[in-house]
Every structure is written in structure tokens, then in C-alpha cells.
């Protein structure tokens with residue numbers, strides 16, 4: 001076993017060196033280059049208002065950028081007003097479209113209601129709502145205090161519910177349709193140790209969105225979910241891979257050999273929120289380079305077996321004939 005594992009790691013590092021790769025991607029990732037341009041036609045979101053929670057950083061910022069490039073007037077909301085304002089300025093100077101920054105702690109239903117009041121005066125109610133704000137950190141569950149549990153589940157599940165219900169009720173009142181999108185993650189489906197509050201809350205968000213997809217279609221509302229796998233953002237990686245030691249193992253188990261990019265996620269979010277997706281509701285879109293199925297399959301680690309090793313094993317298996 002030790003010999004085999006030495007062989008495996010030598011083969012692996014040879015692959016990386018010969019491809020002249022930076023650490024952070026496998027040679028075959030060259031077969032899956034990320035397309036960074038904007039996918040939808042220009043002005044796909046002209047005269048549309050988009051509301052994005054957590055839009056000041058990471059994936060929220062990337063989605064706001066692409067939607068603004070496509071003509072939307074964006075409203076981004078979270079706790080840190082200075083961060084939001086800087087992002088709003090950066091995006092607006094790049095796209096020429098207005099981006100509004102509103103302070104809002106989604107855990108507080110009154111703050112959410114006040115934020116929606118402010119948005120209504122600035123832009124009117126939104127056509128697109130993206131629930132992206134989240135909190136997370138890795139922690140053995142036996143070390144979690146009640147407040148640690150609450151801090152994550154309040155942002156992720158209650159925050160999404162408060163935003164969705166507040167906006168949904170007002171849109172229904174005004175007889176206006178809308179697209180709702182929630183950003184969850186692949187382990188919302190499987191559960192995951194060491195992030196139990198996040199896994200529980202994201203699973204709750206998925207149940208909420210599937211429920212409302214069924215209930216509120218009659219009001220012109222669509223509800224969809226994107227489950228991203230790993231995409232390098234400061235917010236996520238500083239809390240989920242604080243030492244930087246987990247990244248390589250993660251990339252090794254992703255069949256496409258690389259992390260996702262914020263721009264790729266933003267294009268998918270734009271599509272699902274657009275008129276091109278008007279028949280898509282209640283959908284759960286896994287977006288992970290194949291990581292989920294790769295982790296799930298019993299024999300998938302056999303990818304590491306070399307042709308010579310297969311020759312040997314095949315001979316061993318064939319030798320059992322008749323036994």
C-alpha cells in the first residue's frame with residue numbers, strides 16, 4: 001500500500017510539473033477552460049430591477065456585475081455599507097448603469113422591511129431577487145454554542161425567508177411577477193460534517209424555494225436554486241480552508257480539475273433570472289464541475305490506478321475464473 005501510494009503521488013506531481021501548472025488546477029482542466037464573457041445578449045435586463053443580498057463581495061458582486069452589464073438597475077444589500085458603496089461605484093463606473101447600496105441585516109425582519117421600503121422609493125419593486133447572503137465556518141459540531149448555530153441559520157435560512165416573504169407579499173399585492181433565485185451549495189443535498197448549521201439551513205432554503213415554486217406560480221413568481229461547488233472567494237475560503245491546505249485535495253476530486261469561477265456562476269444566475277428561462281421553476285442546478293457525483297461513487301478513487309496497475313489487477317481478477 002505504501003509503495004502504491006508513493007507511486008500515485010509521484011505520478012501526480014509529474015503531471016503537475018509537466019503541464020507547467022500553477023498549483024490549483026489539474027492538467028486536464030485545460031479541456032474545461034472557463035468562459036469569462038457575458039453569455040446573454042446585451043440589454044437582456046434593460047428596464048429590470050435586480051435585488052441581490054450579499055451583493056458587495058464574492059459571488060454576489062460577480063452576479064451584480066454581470067446583471068448590470070446586461071442593463072439591469074441593481075440594488076445590493078448587506079451589513080457593511082462601506083463595502084457595498086465601493087462595489088456599487090466600481091460596477092457603475094464599468095457598466096454605466098445605476099447600482100444602489102442599501103444596508104440591511106437579513107436576520108432582522110424589520111431591517112428587511114425598511115430596506116424594501118427604501119428600494120421601493122429608489123427603483124420600485126424588483127423583477128429579480130437573488131438570495132445570496134450567507135454565513136459559514138468549519139467547526140466540529142460538538143464545539144458549536146447555541147449562538148454559533150443561530151448565527152449561521154439566522155443568516156441563511158431565516159434571512160432568506162424574511163427577504164423572500166417580504167418581497168413576495170408586496171409583489172403579490174401589486175400583481176407583479178418576479179424571478180427568485182437562491183444560492184445554496186452541493187452539501188445542502190447530502191449534508192456535511194463540520195458545517196452542520198450551514199448544511200441544515202441551506203437544505204431549509206431549498207425546501208422553501210421548492211415549496212414556493214409550487215405555491216406562487218399562480219402569482220407569476222418563479223423559484224430556482226443554484227448549488228455551487230468550490231469557487232475561490234475570500235469570504236468562503238477564509239472560513240472553510242483557513243490554512244489553505246484543503247484546496248489541493250478538493251481539486252483532485254473535481255472531475256473537471258479546477259475550481260469554478262465567479263463569472264461562470266454569474267452567467268448561470270443571469271440565465272436562470274432571465275426571460276430565456278421563463279419555463280424553469282422549482283429547478284435545482286448543481287454547478288460544481290462534477291464534484292458531487294465524484295464524491296458519491298464508491299469506486300471513483302480508482303481514477304488513480306495506473307494502466308500497469310490495471311493490467312496486474314485484471315490478471316488477478318481473470319485468474320479467479322472457475323473458482
Ligand SMILES: CCCCCCCCC/C=C/C=C/C(=O)SCCNC(=O)CCNC(=O)[C@H](O)C(C)(C)COP(=O)(O)OP(=O)(O)OC[C@H]1O[C@@H](n2cnc3c(N)ncnc32)[C@H](O)[C@@H]1OP(=O)(O)O
Nearest residue numbers: 134135136137139145147148151185230235236240241246
Ligand atoms: C475543504 C475546503 C473547503 C473550501 C471551500 C469549499 C467550498 C464548497 C462549498 C462551500 C459552501 C460555502 C458556503 C458559504 O456559505 S461561504 C460564505 C462565507 N461567508 C461568510 O461567512 C460571511 C459572513 N460571515 C460572518 O459574518 C461571520 O463569519 C459569522 C460568524 C457567520 C457571523 O458573524 P457575527 O454575527 O458577527 O457572529 P459572531 O458574534 O462573531 O459569532 C456568533 C457566534 O458564533 C461563534 N463562532 C464564530 N466563529 C466561530 C468559529 N470559527 N468556530 C466556532 N464558533 C464560532 C461565536 O463564538 C459566537 O458564539 P458565542 O461565543 O456563543 O456567542
Ligand SMILES: NC(=O)C1=CN([C@@H]2O[C@H](COP(=O)(O)OP(=O)(O)OC[C@H]3O[C@@H](n4cnc5c(N)ncnc54)[C@H](OP(=O)(O)O)[C@@H]3O)[C@@H](O)[C@H]2O)C=CC1
Nearest residue numbers: 054057058059078079080105106133134230231233235236
Ligand atoms: N464560494 C464558494 O465556494 C461557495 C459559495 N456558496 C454560496 O455563495 C454565496 C456567496 O458566498 P461567497 O461570495 O463565497 O462569500 P462572501 O462571504 O463573499 O459572501 C457572503 C455575503 O453575505 C453577506 N452577509 C452575511 N451576513 C449577512 C447578514 N446578516 N445580512 C445581510 N448580508 C449578510 C456578506 O456581506 P456583509 O458582511 O456586508 O453583511 C457577504 O457579502 C453564499 O450563499 C454561499 O453560501 C456556495 C457554495 C460554494
